[in-house]
Amino acid sequence: MTGRQRAIRAGVALGVTIAGVVALGYVLPVAAASWIKALHVIAVISWMAGMLYLPRLFVYHCAATPGSETSETFKVMERRLLEYIINPAMIVSWVAGLWLAWVVFRFQGGWLHGKLALVVGLSAVHGMFSAAVRAFAEDRNTRSQTYWRAMNEVPTAIMVVVVILVIVKPF
Numbered sequence: 549m550t551g552r553q554r555a556i557r558a559g560v561a562l563g564v565t566i567a568g569v570v571a572l573g574y575v576l577p578v579a580a581a582s583w584i585k586a587l588h589v590i591a592v593i594s595w596m597a598g599m600l601y602l603p604r605l606f607v608y609h610c611a612a613t614p615g616s617e618t619s620e621t622f623k624v625m626e627r628r629l630l631e632y633i634i635n636p637a638m639i640v641s642w643v644a645g646l647w648l649a650w651v652v653f654r655f656q657g658g659w660l661h662g663k664l665a666l667v668v669g670l671s672a673v674h675g676m677f678s679a680a681v682r683a684f685a686e687d688r689n690t691r692s693q694t695y696w697r698a699m700n701e702v703p704t705a706i707m708v709v710v711v712i713l714v715i716v717k718p719f
C-alpha cells in the first residue's frame with residue numbers, strides 16, 4: 549500500500565469516527581448512556597488486549613530469521629490482529645467515548661481533559677505499531693527486542709492512568 553493510499557484510509561477512518569459521533573449524538577437519547585458505556589468498555593478491552601499483545605509479537609518476531617516460516621507466520625498474526633481487532637476496536641472506543649464525553653459531560657472536567665490527552669497519546673502509539681507491522685511485513689524492522697519490550701509497557705502505563713482518571717475522577 550502506498551503512502552497516499554494509507555493517508556486516504558486514515559482520513560476515511562477519521563471521517564467514520566466523526567460522522568458516527570455526530571449521528572449518534574443526534575439519534576440517541578441521554579438515557580442510552582449505560583448501553584453506550586458498556587459498548588465503550590467492551591471496545592476498550594479489545595483495543596487494549598491488542599495493544600498489549602502486538603509488541604509482544606514484535607519481540608518474538610525480532611528473533612525469527614527473515615524469510616523463515618516462523619517470520620511469515622508472525623506477519624500474518626500481526627496483520628490480522630491489527631486489521632480485525634485493534635483498528636475497529638479503536639474506532640468504536642473513540643465513537644462511544646466521544647459520545648459520552650459530549651452528550652453526558654459536555655466535554656467538562658479536568659479528569660476528562662487529562663484522559664483525552666492520554667488517549668490521543670495512545671492513538672499515536674497505535675499509529676507507531678501500525679507502521680511497525682508494515683516494516684516487519686517488508687522485513688525492514690531495525691528495532692531490537694529490548695526496544696519492543698520497553699514499548700510493550702507504554703500502553704500499560706497509559707491504561708493505568710486513564711482508568712484511575714475515569715473511575716476516581718481526582719480533579
Ligand code: HEM
Pocket residue numbers: 585588589592596641642644645646648649650653660663664667670706707710711714715
Ligand atoms: C478513545 C477515546 C476515549 C474517550 C473519548 C473516552 C471517554 C469516556 C467517557 C466520557 C466515559 C464516561 C465516564 C463516566 O460515565 O463516568 C468513559 C468511560 C470509561 N472509559 Fe473511556 N474514553 C476513551 C478511551 C478509553 C480508554 C483507552 C480506556 C482504558 C484504557 C477507557 C476506559 C474507560 C472505562 C473503564 C470507563 C467506565 C468508567 C465508569 O463509568 O465507571 N476509555 N470514557
